[in-house]
Amino acid sequence: MLLKRLYDEKLAQASYLIACQETGTALVVDPLRDVGRYLALAAEEKVRITDVTETHIHADFVSGARDLARATDARLHLSDMGGADWKYSETGNDADMLRDGSSFMVGRVRIDVLHTPGHTPEHLTFLVTDCATANAPIGALTGDFIFVGDVGRPDLLERAAGIAGTKETAARDLFRSLQRFKTLPDYLQLWPGHGAGSACGKALGAMPSSTLGYERLFNWGLAENDEESFVRQVLSGQPDPPAYFAMMKRINRDGPPAKPDIPPADITARELASELAHGALVIDTRLGADFARKHASGSINIPYTKSFLTYSGSILPYDRELYLIAGNDNADSIIDDLALIGIDRIGGVYSCRSIDELASAGVAMESTPQLTTDELKDRLSRNGQIVVDVRGSDEWDHGHIPGAIHIPLGSLESRLDEIPGSGEIAVHCQGGTRSAIAASILQKNGIAVANVTGGFREWEQSGGQIERDGQGHT
Secondary structure (H helix, E strand, O other): OOOEEEEEEOOOEEEEEEEEOOOOOOEEEEEOOOOOOHHHHHHHOOOOOEEOOOOOOOOOOOEEEHHHHHHHHHHHHHHHHHOOOOOOOOOOOOOOEEEOOEEEEEOOEEEEEEEEEEEOOOOOOEEEEOOOOOOOOOOOEEEOOOOOOEEEEOOOHHHHOOOOOOOOHHHHHHHHHHHHHOOOOOOOOOEEEEEOOOOOOOOOOOOOEHHHHHHHHHOOOHOOOOEEEEEEEHHHOOOOOOOOHHHHHHHHHHHHOOOOOOOOOOOOHHHHHHHHHHHOOEEOOHHHHHHHHHOOOOEOOOOOOHHHHHHHHHHHHOOOHHHEEOOOOOHHHHHHHHHOOOOOEEEEEEEEEOOOOHHHOOOOOOOOOOHHHHHHHHHHHHHOOOOOOOOHHHHHHHHHHOOOOOOOHHHOOHHHHHOOEEEEEEOOOOOOHHHHHHHHHHHHHOOOEEOOHHHHHHHOOOOOOEEEOOOOOO
């Protein structure tokens, strides 16, 4: 048996290729939309992809399972669990629908199916047995059920997909799934679907794999044996799910659209100037400091960093065309990354050698004022500065600047009417990145704003006053 892990750093997501080298056949589990990476790996290992599956209906990326199965003429295996309220609605005429206790062979590798609801109602875990050498599983592909050091969050169906009243039931399902899974042998290797940085859990570890015995000892979710205590812990402190998770759930349940065959066009500075003049949505992917110094008036800044997809999915619309300002050497990567979360409507890409080229083409330019925490303290003491906090709800609950207005970044565009209309707004997040994005959104909408560069982290470290549960603290 051959096992290969393909890891995408931007999504903190793992897919797997499991092959029987004797027969040259292979299974791919939880593929992304970029199916070329799996075709290339199969060619490199001299195997043929004959089977494709996924552990559950994903929330953080567009699934490539259906596309990969079509591209390779492979058997598609999908969960038939989950009940009427949440399960696949479009599976293809010949998909193999899996239930608890199902199994299938990939050459001489046996895949046994366990229904492990909790993170989602339809979630499956796959036990893998190399029948050429053993008669018991060597490992389990756990998807978003068990991670290294954590377990899958059970609140996404309610908070992201909008299925009200499901998170406590899901938490109890997750507890029971864990109790059942804990009866398996300690030596069982665990191959999870995500690593550190994913929003599918609270505190995922960075190690690529673990064993059930290790997790039984050191993973809080497996160590907890009291159901009520488990439910309280697993539901508390969960970060706000990125706004695009709701869209991903629906797309992956109903069947993703085909990926565009033709890449977006390259456009000139003058063409971008014309689009801006006609109110186009323009995303500047340069680093925040560069954007703050000078940028096209009316553009929004989402820097092309490790968190680019999280921020893009949180604020970009799926029903509107957008234009990109990209660096000379990363335009293709940006387009490919956006496609992973289903953002395909890109009208054109301007490869920016110098932002001054846009100014020469007639684009109005502006900068974004920056504030230190000391300057913010001074403003608050003198004139009652309006402060907008764009962090998540869990961060706000931990502590916030007294009197601040709380609007998470993903909600900012739809809640602009909550921001007072007089004077310059000071906007902050935890460290300065999200607030820089928020400042660009506010500027685009004609609101005078300054970005607090050090964020709440620096405010707290400098001894600034903090409010928790209505009580002020220093």
